[in-house]
Amino acid sequence: MQPAIIRAEQVEKYYAQPSENRIQVISPTDLSISEGEIVALLGPSGSGKSTLLRMLTGLSIPSAGSVYWHEKPIASADVNVSIVFQSFALFPWLTVFENVEAPLKARGMDPAERRKRAMKILDTVGLDGFQAAYPKELSGGMRQRVGFARALVVEPEVLFMDEPFSALDVLTAENLRSELLELWQNKTIPTRAIFIVTHNIEEAVLLADRIIVLGRNPGHVRTDFRVSLAHPRDRKAAAFTQLVDYIYKVLTQPDAQPPALPQTATGRKVRDQRHMQYQMLPHARPGGIAGLLELLVDHNGRDDIYKLADDLAFEIDDLLPIVDAAQILGFLKVTEGDAVITPTGTEFANSEILRQKELFRTAALENVLLLRQIVRAIEAKSDKNVSEEFFHDVLDEQFSEDETLRQLETAINWGRYAELFDYDASRRRFMLPENENPEAESEAASEIDA
Template structure:
């Protein structure tokens, strides 16, 4: 392929795209995306896969022209993007249908806004409705439809615009398991049959199996800030067979790299050695996985019952019916606290993790406290602050202010809530929600 044809095949490109949002009270900026360079090629399904905080939905909206980048540029159809991207249509997680319009009227909305005359609007809408299997429901209103049928209307509304690229932002996550599986399969069938009404698809997802099933290429994003860690070619014949060994290898590999944020992503799907994570300069810049102590304990108890205290992460996620954004923070917390290790898609309990999962409640709290003090500098700093106060207490706002230096307010509040949960379970401090204050625990008198 020549350089010219390669450039022609790149429908959308991002060049050094960054996105930042201001922190509260003028305390600087929080960087959501950093130096994003990627291209969307003609004839491919591209998946953007990342955990919560990786900025994948923000990146999709920047490429759609819904929000501008702070730095860098987006090139679409060979031209720098200014404003909304007319080469794309988007299917959102929420159905976003107008309840007072029928199915056909909802599908025609975009065409009407473009000034397409009524007869052509009707023909194109009916064709799109038929394509998603909703013929017969043209005159129905959204309230008459199931969730899956409403999302089909969302697809038809995007299809009718005949975009060069279809953007899908977690389009199946609001649906039940069976409905999402059915709709996912139908979209894949349309693409494989060559009847899909766009030249490329970009899907944002946090579902690893979904990415491997639908995509030809997966871009894995890191978080805090969002950045491209690497890409993976899905070297499987279409349609992708979930039962093939290669499919399972790819899923296991992606689980491995997503649970080890410091390893290099390699195109051959071979896990690199673990790299020691860098330690932030401020203890309050440390990112705590948003997982409660009870969830960590419960997960370890499930794993310890498996042979040799080892479990396959994809199988564990399927057994628990948990999405990546729900399971991985609990795994991250177990790894951070030294209770577990992750490698090649498996989670393995350490010796102290086995002890924690099988001992008495009192000893488990002692072990939790020991691991928190060893591995979580933020909680260590919070305890030292309380110890330096004569009354052994400090208002919540003090710690939130320190966290605000590094995170948006919503994230700072979540970080504080996690630290409080871990610190209380470890009996390092107490929290009075009515006063919004942390306290050192009262010493237990002898004989009590």
């Protein structure tokens, strides 16, 4: 094992709430980046990938724990890292050359030397001839090349990449990825380690020597393993697809045991989200759930999740919330990385819209606490409507502000679809659906059944 360049020791991130609780984003985590490896950090959205990256670079300070750069605290070290950003983060008012030159300027390098280095790196990433262009004149791929040039020009010891290819089209991403790999393997660049955050499983398996998979609620390492496939890696090879399948299995399996709960010095309670009252609703739309179930029926009710993702050209961030939602509603089960449809799921997939809504309504009332509570609250009130504020405050105890809003949005979306309640956005109140006429509805449903 090579000595670690960056080592994180029990780093965690949390936001204190006004009440007793605090929102844990990342539970205490150990992680190190050693010389000579490409590390890929994989995880669903909300697992704190980007937060972890920012703590490792020193951009963000951990709430607890510490990060070391060559065994010295990162705050007092002269850290030499670069980040390639998802949005490229180029300065639109500077030319390609000036963009690349800016980090060298910050280091007080003299103009001649600056020019030499910038031109050399532009040549390396295939941008010669473009130095006088402004970023907005370039295509996405060319812009990310500028992003790479700017990152590499300072000769970073560790090159960090935050979903660098996800804003690009498939072909461009493939092209850039292989060029990066070439630079790295031929040692054209003096970079000693690469750390890439991604939600594309194939990308991780294509590039990485080591893959770390994060789970969420709160973010924690689920597995950390080495990839020993030889480069160039073949997507069709059995070893490759097995690895992809394995990662899907890890991602979709519920945790065997929750990560250790941190102790707080201040005596504040830390609550694990899974022990909390409300389950975290995955942000999937009913239409998406229906679509997935119909696809599963076509595949005889069972399929590998990664194959489904492949069929749909979905990345895990697109597919997993839908799978999770269907699972919560009892429409499918996940076993061994396979999605298996349940009888209700099959019925749902084969029904007409009104029957679908009815099934969804039953499933939602049975399985989703928040929706059940909203409906009960409306029925309990004499004026048959209730303020959103109340649920906002209850959820706020458990989720971060952003997540609370998203939870409510999803709940509203599901509730409206299932005709459990109506929501008046301007007054922010839940109420009974207007043309509540159970007889007519059941009639319609029975007609369809017949």
